[in-house]
Amino acid sequence: MTSIATITAVGNIIQIVDKYGVPAVRKIMAALDRKDDPTMEDIEALADM
Numbered sequence: 061m062t063s064i065a066t067i068t069a070v071g072n073i074i075q076i077v078d079k080y081g082v083p084a085v086r087k088i089m090a091a092l093d094r095k096d097d098p099t100m101e102d103i104e105a106l107a108d109m
Contacts, residue, residue, distance in 0.1 A: 072103050 069092070077085050088106045 072100055076103060
């Protein structure tokens with residue numbers, strides 16, 4: 061079963077693709093793989109790198 065956190069993260073990632081483009085998302089996904097439960101703040105901080 062897919063967790064709510066995963067569904068939320070996927071929704072957030074779609075917003076990030078719109079905002080930052082695919083290369084940023086690849087970088088973010090790699091960073092999120094090392095984190096248990098990323099928040100939107102974590103994702104945005106990574107996107108700004």
